[in-house]
Amino acid sequence: MSLATLALAQAVPRFSSSYALLFVLLFAAGTVGWLVAAVLGFTRARAFGASTRWFALSALAMFVFHLYLVAIAWLGMTETDADKVLSIGAFIIFFPALAALCAIVGFVRLTDPRH
DSSP states (O other), rough: HHHHHHHHHHHOOOOHHHHHHHHHHHHHHHHHHHHHHHHHHHHHHHHHHHHHHHHHHHOOOOHHHHHHHHHHHHHHHHHHHHHHHEEEEEETTTHHHHHHHHHHHHHHHHHHHOO
């Protein structure tokens, strides 16, 4: 018996409605928060310099990460081919890694004196 067959034989964990509501509320707050951070960062980038633009790009990458999670969840509920969902979901770490890279560049630019 393969590992995939054993995984399919396991019962699906169920969450209580209060935990599901808490998850949805926190997820929505995070999505809106990253969107607001990206918008504020891009609008203030001209006044505060290039580092702010990099931080806004980092917030934008995290916003896209939240949208990516929603897309993967929707695909997982509608798609019958698990391999397709897993192959698309394999890139899930790309956007947080991109956000980290943008934040690092923003911090480097922040400590670089202007000329």
